[in-house]
Amino acid sequence: MSSLPTPIPIPKPNTSRTCIKGASFSNSQCRLCLLPRQRKLVSLSIGIGCRLSSSVFDARSSLEQPEVVEETFMEWDSRNPAISSMYRCPKIPRPNQIVLEAQAKVCTGPEQTRPLTEEQAVKVLDTILKSARGELKDDEVSKAQLGAFFAAMTIRANTFPETTQWSEGERHAINLFWPQLVQVLPPDVIFIADPEGTIMGIGNFPRYTGQSMTEMRLVGALREVLAGGHLGYEEVKGVLRDVLPLGGNELQEVNESLLAAFLIGQRMNRETARELKAYCLAFDDELGPPPIADVRSLTHYGEPYDGNSRFFKSTLFVAAVRACYGESCILHGVEWMPPKGGVTEGQLLKFVGANTHLSPMQAKTLLEDEDVGFAYVSQREAHPQLHSLIGLREHIKKRPPLATSEKVQQFVRTLGKEAIVAGFYHDGYEDSLLMLMRRREVHAGLVVKGEEGSLSMTTKPRSVNASKGVPVNHCAGFRLLGRSNDSSTDGFSRTNFSIDVNAQDYGFEPTDTPRTDRSVRKSVELGLAALSGQKGPAYDRIILNAGMVDHLLGCEGAEDVQAALERAREAIDSGEALNRLRNFIKISHKVK
Template structure:
């Protein structure tokens, strides 16, 4: 975490006052701000040196006028300045960032992607928090907790698990990686609508590999592919796998073809079409469905945990296909398989063996 004080409380308040005067003047008169101003504004909010009302106006006004690339980069930098960050004792790390506001229409299997990748020889961790606006859905934290996983590891403890040959994966909660950001959850819930924080919080990059770090995240709306690609580079990742996934997550549709965008280093993003049928996946549903009659985040999280454990133990079905598809995309992106078809065969063999369940 950065201990450097960039500004005094008085200076921060002056910057925030100037920024609000420019960004909150209506649909035609609002003006953009510079990257450093956005960074100072975000840090001032996180460090509590500006009034919550001003924090609210800052976030909503940016959203209403639409954030620029410089503003997005500045917001992310402000958050990263105050994020606990470590280097794991492994060469490469895959950072899995599903939406922190969770799912509410399908039964997610993505919380169990990290242990599967670990069994495939790829150290990985997922991030999240309990739940947050705008969806207040069921999340990795809720589901993995029901599966008996420790969801309150420090950043150092999570990194240590990645280097443990018997484990190789972890869940990292925002309360541990970015505690000041996590304290804004009640304010964000009062705002109701999505803000720039929803985009930036998945890119904090708390755990790096010794040599390379890769981000896997999802999106729904096409314009966000470019925005995420831009921010991934700014955050310091070496590559990214951007999945147009179900509910904005990292699980591609099992019913129809979808597009992922991938890049390494400074290379341009490459669109990769994913056709489930070519991987012997055929379903009428996009993703595993919530069982009929099961309601509430707790009960649904329990069912998702049961399904995830059973899948890692080798139970075939739609959940296995969904998890297999996500893992195959990672192997292909990292160059660990000759083709998606060969990667799918390798992943299915591991799942069918049940070995990945031992990672839990």
């Protein structure tokens, strides 16, 4: 075990401390990860790998006068690194970078796609040809990459506007390489590249049907997707449950090329409400009904699972603040997720020594604990089948529909008031997320365009050079008013709202958001300093995000914005928010 080179600044409590001694963690916990180029689940050994140093945590400590001191906070195993990219599972094969760069250009929407030049297309197709011939043993183009790339090319040829269809250079390159590629590519990839035999002209397999019953269903749905069409709710749900069966059963024998083509194709076609609803609800029963927490209010936080790569994110620390006055919060996510591979709540909690392998039932216990009041659940525990797709998602490069639907999950429920808050970045997904929240029948829903698409609103003024579209700090949502007899609705009456939050209107000084640049350590330092009462940009952002969410969700005692902000400020300045974070770390290892 080795210590970090420099200590983390944390507040020094004025009372005696109770230490956790003898804490031990399993270094052989089995996790699942679908690896491209393989057709079954592979068991990975991932351990927590940290131990607490002496005199660290005290569940009863207080901060009468916040003070930041230098102190060794933890001793860390190398498996708890300080940079987000190092949380990537090393067992996942790296994608071929030449093809991946091309996927970044073409595996996207009708307006965002950037056609390849002839030189770029030749380089990509030559790489694919060499890989298919077995000449790139250490840098293969995976089947998932082949499926995603050729699905994008097919959809562009079939349905995209002229400006984002194939360029002349791409057409020339295809004409040059296809006669050779068709000799070495497997039938499933040839099918994806030309499902009806109308694009390439030679050597096609338009009657390809798949090699199993599961593949046959997937191929049938994929034909519609590759033609630019959409599927019904039951059809999408059926395909997903075929490929990723519930109950811990092994993944079905399907080619990664077909699944990758299906996922990226649905995103490129812009998922309908029915399709997104299927992705959102298909795995609700994976572990049975969610546990019911005995709390009066519960907010589900849906951060983008791929995290932040540039700026400080406040959500973990906001949850500790809101828990102080009875607004229980449940966070969910993963340790590492492509394409961004940024800092996540899972990394932050693991870095400070918390147990991030909690089941939903254990999360329920932490939510009900009067000294904690918030919890974190990893997708690894809550939706293991979806978690098994991380490797495949890296190889398709762009975000699939799951990147939207996974933000609107309820791994724990309550009989009290429930709300969902989700972050977004790209225009067009605001309404989709709110639709999914209404489908969840929560009392309130809120979408936030925070920095990097996260939930973190900023105190930085909007630049005059900001891009067009929805500005950062845009919020929209609804609050439930009651039941409705209107047959044109879903049976509920709601009030809707939309606002662009200007922090200066509420007394905050304009400040730039602290840069963290993938540093988990820096993010932790900023958050701990803020919760210790150290004034500055991170402190302001935590208060802004806690108070504004309370107000917009219609939480009790937050009808007035300034009162909501002052309540959040008091939770920090009293030391209670920091104590709750300490308590979470401590109790997360003891909860049964």
